[in-house]
Amino acid sequence: MMKPLVFDNRFIRELPGDRITDNYTRQVSDCLWSAVQPTPVKQPSLLAYSAEVASLLGLSDEDMHDPDLVQTLGGNGALPGMFTYATRYGGHQFGNWAGQLGDGRAIYLGELVHQQRRFELQLKGAGETPYSRRADGRAVLRSSLREFLCSEAMHHLGIPTTRALSLVTTGEPVVRDMFYDGNPEFEPGAIVCRVAPSFIRFGHFELLASRNESALLKRFIGFTIDRDFAEWWPGTGLLLDVDNPGQGMIEAWFTEICARTAIMVAHWMRVGFVHGVMNTDNMSILGLTIDYGPYGWIDNFDPSWTPNTTDAQGRRYCYGRQPDIARWNLERLAEAFATLLPESNGLSQGLSHFDTVYFDALTSALAGKFGLDSWQAGDGEAINDIFELMQRAEVDQTLFFTHLRQLDISNPQLSVLQQAFYTEQGLQQFGDDIQAWLQRYSLRVQQSTLSAEQRQQRMSASNPVYVLRNYLAQEAIDLAAQGDNSRLLTLLQVLRQPYTEQAGMQQFAQKRPDWARNKAGCSMLSCSS
Ligand SMILES: Nc1ncnc2c1ncn2[C@@H]1O[C@H](COP(=O)(O)OP(=O)(O)OP(=O)(O)O)[C@@H](O)[C@H]1O
Numbered sequence: 434m435m436k437p438l439v440f441d442n443r444f445i446r447e448l449p450g451d452r453i454t455d456n457y458t459r460q461v462s463d464c465l466w467s468a469v470q471p472t473p474v475k476q477p478s479l480l481a482y483s484a485e486v487a488s489l490l491g492l493s494d495e496d497m498h499d500p501d502l503v504q505t506l507g508g509n510g511a512l513p514g515m516f517t518y519a520t521r522y523g524g525h526q527f528g529n530w531a532g533q534l535g536d537g538r539a540i541y542l543g544e545l546v547h548q549q550r551r552f553e554l555q556l557k558g559a560g561e562t563p564y565s566r567r568a569d570g571r572a573v574l575r576s577s578l579r580e581f582l583c584s585e586a587m588h589h590l591g592i593p594t595t596r597a598l599s600l601v602t603t604g605e606p607v608v609r610d611m612f613y614d615g616n617p618e619f620e621p622g623a624i625v626c627r628v629a630p631s632f633i634r635f636g637h638f639e640l641l642a643s644r645n646e647s648a649l650l651k652r653f654i655g656f657t658i659d660r661d662f663a664e665w666w667p668g669t670g671l672l673l674d675v676d677n678p679g680q681g682m683i684e685a686w687f688t689e690i691c692a693r694t695a696i697m698v699a700h701w702m703r704v705g706f707v708h709g710v711m712n713t714d715n716m717s718i719l720g721l722t723i724d725y726g727p728y729g730w731i732d733n734f735d736p737s738w739t740p741n742t743t744d745a746q747g748r749r750y751c752y753g754r755q756p757d758i759a760r761w762n763l764e765r766l767a768e769a770f771a772t773l774l775p776e777s778n779g780l781s782q783g784l785s786h787f788d789t790v791y792f793d794a795l796t797s798a799l800a801g802k803f804g805l806d807s808w809q810a811g812d813g814e815a816i817n818d819i820f821e822l823m824q825r826a827e828v829d830q831t832l833f834f835t836h837l838r839q840l841d842i843s844n845p846q847l848s849v850l851q852q853a854f855y856t857e858q859g860l861q862q863f864g865d866d867i868q869a870w871l872q873r874y875s876l877r878v879q880q881s882t883l884s885a886e887q888r889q890q891r892m893s894a895s896n897p898v899y900v901l902r903n904y905l906a907q908e909a910i911d912l913a914a915q916g917d918n919s920r921l922l923t924l925l926q927v928l929r930q931p932y933t934e935q936a937g938m939q940q941f942a943q944k945r946p947d948w949a950r951n952k953a954g955c956s957m958l959s960c961s962s
């Protein structure tokens with residue numbers, strides 16, 4: 434028998450809910466959540482779970498196979514103490530205000546408390562809610578598997594992220610027109626149980642501000658600081674009035690949100706992660722990576738690359754623009770707060786803080802990647818030069834760094850990097866330039882105070898050997914769709930230690946194979962999920 438889980442559902446206890454309790458699509462006002470039950474499914478079956486997340490929640494391996502828990506994770510019935518609801522948020526999508534969005538397919542199970550830590554649990558793909566607009570409330574296996582694996586991979590890379598407890602197939606088909614080309618197909622349905630201290634998004638605040646619900650906006654800010662920033666705000670020396678947080682508190686808090694967002698994006702840039710849909714409804718107030726949709730990983734270095742086919746034209750959310758977009762999103766959040774603080778210039782100070790924190794985080798990440806002791810004048814220029822060469826020569830970003838680590842500084846040879854080139858032509862055409870750069874780099878490293886061993890250690894800690902390249906996820910999806918979850922489990926295992934070379938796992942540390950270059954799911958992803 435499973436031990437009872439402890440829930441303490443502050444969100445629904447302390448914040449107003451929707452008075453309408455019927456589940457139909459509508460505009461909702463003057464509240465933050467709507468009670469809604471997950472829609473039951475035919476046959477929930479546990480495909481994979483994260484043992485680390487289970488243990489954070491006080492769940493043993495045995496518990497994870499408990500039929501009652503598996504049913505709950507598939508949306509069939511709640512456990513004692515749970516309360517199920519969807520929240521009301523809005524957002525800027527692709528640069529435009531989109532109005533009310535809300536949890537159209539994510540349904541909360543409540544706030545689980547274990548060992549003094551609080552975790553919100555959510556089922557993504559659990560059925561329609563009042564916020565489902567014209568969609569079905571469901572999620573397909575391919576997108577759920579990608580979310581499950583990548584959130585765990587990101588955590589083990591040391592990147593702030595929402596986590597995933599479980600991946601459950603529903604036994605029910607879901608219809609998707611993957612390329613929006615009039616060819617809908619049945620795909621297996623699935624549900625991920627996500628876990629985070631808070632799933633509150635920028636869009637929650639933006640919607641209240643846009644609807645002039647200012648008393649509720651204030652109260653919600655007070656709630657969020659009190660519940661989700663409990664470790665931060667006492668250190669500010671400011672007093673928190675939960676019902677009416679003061680200007681100084683809101684400004685200080687916004688500055689903190691800016692810092693966290695900057696750190697998150699600097700990490701993305703470090704490992705070559707492209708989120709793909711940085712709409713403000715996909716920005717976490719805690720600075721966690723949230724909503725693993727059409728994300729991707731950089732193979733050949735290219736700042737203009739985006740995995741999202743919907744964004745292929747404008748490239749708003751391409752790799753290189755992520756820091757600017759994060760700042761743009763913070764500006765939208767500042768505008769929402771400014772409806773309460775018309776006289777404030779503290780909000781613009783928060784934005785400047787973003788610039789400072791991002792610069793520091795990025796330069797220290799780059800110093801780590803290149804194995805430098807510190808960031809010095811001239812490093813930026815040298816690093817820009819090699820990034821430009823990598824782009825023109827089509828060099829794999831991940832392999833470049835893991836191989837650069839092996840460079841003999843006293844006798845730098847291009848051959849160390851050979852594996853990282855995608856084409857013979859790139860090697861022929863840019864080989865001499867890159868060789869010259871390696872000489873310049875070696876001189877820089879020789880001036881450094883680090884020993885060879887220290888340099889290599891720094892590089893190992895900053896440069897992952899294993900990342901969830903798009904084609905690796907796709908191979909796991911293709912197998913899982915045939916009922917074989919072995920690759921999924923192997924990847925989950927390998928990605929637990931992404932910075933360490935693991936015996937027999939060499940195949941997961943290769944550059945993207947040629948067949949995957951232009952294949953759907955491998956080089957480009959649709960938003961259909
Ligand atoms: N299949 C669906 N059914 C109902 N609503 C959906 C569906 N897919 C997306 N939405 C809603 O569309 C909006 C934008 O979607 P987006 O792709 O950013 O989110 P998402 O993938 O559902 O998940 P999340 O941000 O919760 O990880 C959100 O309000 C989302 O709930």
Ligand SMILES: [Mg+2]
Binds near residue numbers: 714715724
């Ligand atoms: Mg989303």
